Amino acid sequence: MALAEAILVCLNEEDLSGYELAKRFDTSVGFFWKASHQQIYRELAVLKDKGWVAATTVEQEGKPNKHLFSIKREGRQHLKAWAIERSAPATHKDDFLLKLYAFDVIDLQAFAQELADRRLAHQARLALYEKILSKRYAAPKLTKAQTGRLLALRGGLSYERHWLAWCNESLSVVHEQLLAQRPAKA
Amino acid sequence: MALAEAILVCLNEEDLSGYELAKRFDTSVGFFWKASHQQIYRELAVLKDKGWVAATTVEQEGKPNKHLFSIKREGRQHLKAWAIERSAPATHKDDFLLKLYAFDVIDLQAFAQELADRRLAHQARLALYEKILSKRYAAPKLTKAQTGRLLALRGGLSYERHWLAWCNESLSVVHEQLLAQRPAKA
DNA sequence: ATGTCCATGTAATCCGTTACATGATTAT
DNA sequence: ATAATCATGTAACGGATTACATGGACAT
Known part of the structure; x- marks a missing residue:
């Protein structure tokens, strides 16, 4: 479990409230880790109990x-120790791609529609990452912390480009299948 | 939740035992969906209760x-209905990439080591997928079911290539950082 | 001897999701 | 008026992980 660490890396950057943290999990950190506000509030209580973070009311x-949370020395030490340990392999869960395994059973029209929507979503994400790249990482000399986040961003950029290309290829395959299914029906 | 559907798409192909299913979740279907044998045995019991699968003892x-499970008509109907509905957005969870967000705190030596291991893992996966591609999808004419699985495989190939390239780029960045940290220490 | 493969499960715990709950401010 | 944003939480449930448990076959 790395929700605790995901929160700690955010607080390592700056002090944040639970609400503000929840927003981070929709964007930046959310690329590798999804969490709802309910999870975050619960985890913050646990982290406070452990003495890894401190809270002040603003x-x-x-x-x-607001309840502003800040990372304590103990929290930073924990992050360091955690980073040395091997990470668990990433978990992928994608119902949509699962549908490809039942290709002979499913409605291809609906599948094509969903695929087209995914294409748009990847396009939008890619545009967002490109904007962040040009706005925040254009400087010639980056700090160490920035270097790490740039590597993550490059991963995101490459990831979106790969899925975008895949969506385009797959859409044409699915459309071919649809035409083959109903030859000369117009 | 799509564990039920992940199992059903496997059984749609052929009859399988819980143990055999668990192995599928380490390879083919496991690319989009991870599940342990404990989850699978439990879910199979649920699916049997619902009348979507049947069991016979071999x-x-x-x-x-062995307890061999086979999909029933009701199970196939459920798959069809499920495929028409919109899928939940994919969840990504990767502790390792999270470490990039604490780049100024972590031990870069250990990180570089882990990154190198990831590179090897992606290389191995890529080689596996390329082997499957040439062995199973070389025929000029594919069935509909095969077409779906080929699309999935292409996704996997592209995915591994993208992360492999990213690992290579990132390794050189991390090595630069390590050199910059200890200038002329030998 | 030691370990891996086959094959199945239970129990406890932990994590994640959904639903419920409140209430003021600001934008359309 | 209606909805979204800010801001916080509780409660119930369901899904996932970890640990425990068994036991023969076969390879090194």
Whole structure:
């Protein structure tokens, strides 16, 4: 389990509230780790119990108060120790690709539609990553922390390009299949 | 949840025991869906209760008996209905990539080692997929079911190539960092 | 002797998802 | 008016992981 560590790496950058953390898990860190706000609030309580993070309440006007969390020395030590250990192999779970294994059973029209939507989603993600690349990593000299995040971003860019290309190829294959199924029906 | 469907697509191909299914989840289907034998045995019991699969006991000599499972008409109907619905977005979880977000805190030597191991793993996977491609999909005319699995395989090939390239690039960046950290220490 | 493969399961625990709950502010 | 954003949580449930348990066959 690495939810704890995913939270700690965020707090290592800057102090954040549970709500703000939840937003990070929709974008940056969320590329490798998904988590809902409920999970995050629960985990923050655990981390506080362990003494890895500290909490302070920030009073705000016109908005609810925030509980700001910051990483403690113990938390940083834990991160270091965790990073030395071998990571568990990545888990992939994708229902959509599973459908390819039942290709002779499924409705190809619906599949093609979903594939087209995925293509758009990968395109959008790719555009977002390219924007981040040009806005945040254009400087000639990067800090160590930035170097790490740039490597992650490059992984993301390459990942999106690969799936985008795959979607394009696969769409043409599926369309061929659809034509072959109903020859000259118009 | 798509463990049920992951099992059903396997049984749609051929009858299998829980043990044999578990092995599929280490290779073919396992590319999109990971599951342990414990999960599989439990889920098979549920599927049998629902009437989507049937079980028969096969007596064997010198080996324990098998419980062979086969998909029923109701199971195939369920697969069809499931495939029309939109899939949940894929979940990615990778502790290793998370480490990139704590690049200024972690031990780069250990990270480089792990990265090198990942490179080898991607290389091995790629070689495996290339072998499957040439052995099983060399025929000029493929069945519909084969076409689906070929698309999945192409996804896998492209995926491994992309991560392999990323590992190579990243290794050189990490090695540069290591040299910069200890300038002329030999 | 030691380990891996075949083959199946139970039990406990932990993690993740869904649903419920509140309430003010700001934008359309 | 309606919806989205900010901000926090609880409760119930369901899914996934880890540990435990068994036992013969076969290879090194």
